[in-house]
Amino acid sequence: MRRKSILVVAVLLAALWTTMCIHGVSRQLPQxxxxxxxxxxxxxxxxxxxxxxxxxxxxxxxxxxxxxxxxxxxxxxxxxxxxxxxxxxxxxxxxxxxxxxxxxxxxxxxxxxxxxxxxxxxxxxxxxxxxxxxxxxxxxxxxxxxxxxxxxxxxxxxxxxxxxxxxxxxxxxxxxxxxxxxxxxxxxxxxxxxxxxxxxxxxxxxxxxxxxxxxxxxxxxxxxxxxxxxxxxxxxxxxxxxxxxxxxxxxxxxxxxxxGGPMPSSGVEPVPEGDAAVSAQYLTEGQIQRRILEEIASLSSGDRLDIAMFYLSDRTVIRELLRAADRGVTTRVILDPNKDAFGREKGGIPNRQVARELVTRSEGTIALRWYDTHGEQFHTKLVLAWHPDHVTAVGGSANLTRRNLDDFNLEADVRIRAPRGSALAVEFERYFERLWTNTAGDYTVDYSQYEDRSWLKRLVYRLQEWSGFSSY
The missing domain is CATH 3.30.870.10 (Endonuclease Chain A)
Structure with missing residues (x-):
């Protein structure tokens, strides 16, 4: 009888914990x-x-x-x-x-x-x-x-x-x-x-x-x-x-x-319009993921996708990148090797595990390089989607991770659209090409430099991304 009572209490506690977990991830967001x-x-x-x-x-x-x-x-x-x-x-x-x-x-x-x-x-x-x-x-x-x-x-x-x-x-x-x-x-x-x-x-x-x-x-x-x-x-x-x-x-x-902070007592002044072909959109939290996924999905064979990112681990984004590679989208990714954190060494999770998955599952059609850090971090968050007539850039605070994109953290990005050949598009291209080709400096190294085949670290990454028990 006592064992049955303990079992009933345990089941009730587990049900309560599960209910609180579900409520915690699905609660209504503040206005x-x-x-x-x-x-x-x-x-x-x-x-x-x-x-x-x-x-x-x-x-x-x-x-x-x-x-x-x-x-x-x-x-x-x-x-x-x-x-x-x-x-x-x-x-x-x-x-x-x-x-x-x-x-x-x-x-x-x-x-x-x-x-x-x-x-x-x-x-x-x-x-x-x-x-x-x-x-x-x-x-x-x-x-x-x-x-x-x-x-x-x-x-x-x-x-x-x-x-x-x-x-x-x-x-x-x-x-x-x-x-x-x-x-x-x-x-x-x-x-x-x-x-x-x-x-x-x-x-x-x-x-x-x-x-x-x-x-x-x-x-x-x-x-x-x-x-x-x-x-x-x-x-x-x-x-x-x-x-x-x-x-x-x-x-x-x-x-x-x-x-509970004070509300600003004044607003933003209007300004004369600049280049009408350039547009900007402000995005926060889950809206960032929505727009990035839309951009990747809109790319076709012959288009190009360039990503420069501190953390890449979100499963939805990874699936969309692999689909784009299958469609013939030229995809280049520069990642931080996840080895440095404020004077301390890290073990490479999650980027090295995701990099191996992208390179292996795309059969090498997704090209990947590591930023060559020396104690600092490649803390950039930038996605460049190159269409035949324009480029769309999404950048700001959000890493491509579950925590940053699924309405958990507070995040802020900007989505910029500019014509191919415009001054802004040229700046984007020069920036990424400079890093990718090591123009006038040593910026990036080959994928093989930090390739990690550890099945244990891959398992740890998947558990961390699924459960949220991680700092990325």
């Missing part, structure tokens, strides 16, 4: 999340990128993205809204980094002091306070200088790691995360201690992963973070003016509402 703006024509667009590579005389660092961000801050007259995932000066190891977090913080404080009437709202992810274990120096300084800092409330988002999050929501979240820390901070070697409860919150693997800035005059969506340990990463960004910036502001207002 304004998974947003698709209109496709606006005549939008002035700039393509920007940062590259770290080996030149004739050693390491070369070429950066443009945060120089552009700083100019946007300087030129703003009424409004600055920034949403950045990583914003701190913490790092592990002995390497020296550029003080990006400090530079951005100082620029905003200087702007507020020089122009007190400019409204500045800074949105960021709770990883920068290590999930409530403390308040970072950068955030304290911004708040002390009348900058509105909003730490994103992620609890109403869907659970990307539902098996764990169901337990965390039931038994752990009620105890908070602050207090005297006893465990080492996993992202820094500076000796800071954090609580066990903050580690347990980390394992939900939720993030506001966006990297955007919008002012009343212009806006920018990027793959780059103002994070010292990320300061040498290779990245891309798109700067724009006009209607897409209004869409970006609307999407950021949804995050502010979700997190």
């Amino acid at each position: 304004g999340i998974s947003y698709s703006g209109d496709e606006h024509r005549g939008v002035p667009v700039e393509f920007l990128y940062d590259l770290t590579f080996e030149g004739d005389t050693g390491r070369v660092v070429q950066q443009a993205i945060f120089d552009r961000v700083f100019r946007m801050i300087d030129r703003a007259r009424r409004l600055i809204v920034i949403d950045m995932f990583l914003f701190n000066g913490e790092h592990g190891g002995d390497r020296e980094y550029l003080p990006l977090a400090e530079k951005l913080s100082e620029r905003l404080i200087e702007k507020k002091r020089a122009s007190p009437g400019v409204e500045i709202i800074f949105i960021t992810d709770e990883i920068n306070n290590f999930y409530g274990a403390y308040t970072s120096r950068e955030i304290r300084e911004l708040r002390a200088n009348d900058v509105h800092v909003v730490v994103t409330d992620l609890t109403r988002l869907r659970d990307s790691n539902p098996g764990y999050s169901a337990l965390w929501r039931s038994f752990v979240q009620w105890f908070g995360t602050s207090g005297r820390g006893v465990l080492p901070h996993p992202l820094t070697s500076a000796g800071r201690k954090v609580t066990l409860r903050s580690y347990l919150k980390l394992l939900n693997f939720k993030a506001n992963h966006r990297k955007v800035i919008v002012t009343e005059r212009e806006c920018l969506a990027a793959s780059a973070n103002p994070h010292d340990a990320s300061s040498f990463h290779s990245n891309v960004a798109f700067a724009m003016r006009g209607a897409p910036c209004a869409d970006m502001l609307q999407a950021e207002s949804a995050v502010l509402e979700l997190s």
Whole structure:
């Protein structure tokens, strides 16, 4: 009788856990999340990128993205809204980094002091306070200088790691995360201690992963973070003016509402149209996946697909890439080898396992190269779909992973369409060809350099992607 009672209780608990898991992955999204703006024509667009590579005389660092961000801050007259995932000066190891977090913080404080009437709202992810274990120096300084800092409330988002999050929501979240820390901070070697409860919150693997800035005059969506340990990463960004910036502001207002932050009191100014043949569309969360899949599916034999990506693991995207290869679409992929992470070594999951699958199952028709990293990361997120008369570019914060594309993380990308032969299309082509062919530098290496045939790592990747119990 006692054994039967235990079995009944176990079945009921398992049913409750399963119900919570299903609810966690399918709950209704907050209003304004998974947003698709209109496709606006005549939008002035700039393509920007940062590259770290080996030149004739050693390491070369070429950066443009945060120089552009700083100019946007300087030129703003009424409004600055920034949403950045990583914003701190913490790092592990002995390497020296550029003080990006400090530079951005100082620029905003200087702007507020020089122009007190400019409204500045800074949105960021709770990883920068290590999930409530403390308040970072950068955030304290911004708040002390009348900058509105909003730490994103992620609890109403869907659970990307539902098996764990169901337990965390039931038994752990009620105890908070602050207090005297006893465990080492996993992202820094500076000796800071954090609580066990903050580690347990980390394992939900939720993030506001966006990297955007919008002012009343212009806006920018990027793959780059103002994070010292990320300061040498290779990245891309798109700067724009006009209607897409209004869409970006609307999407950021949804995050502010979700997190109890202040609503912007002013909007984006209209601008004269540029090249009518160039269009831009602002996308967030699951709308990014929808548009990328549509673009790949629209390519035919003789068309080309170029992908430069930090993480590629989403099963739906992988299936669509293989279908495109079967149709005769010329496909080239540049991936980060997943060996470096803020001064620590990684084991190559998931990119090396996905790379082997793509190359093997396409019988080599999908060409793949690795970015040749040396401690930094190839942090770029860019898809280029080349049609006979135009190119479509999709880029921003979103990796091609389940967590980034399936309405779990907060993400922000831009979809740009430009005629073949236009100045913007030429820039896209020169960028990718430079990396693929190692023009004026050593950027990429052959697929064989990091080929990984381990069946065990392949199994680990598939389990992680399916369950959500991973950081990618």
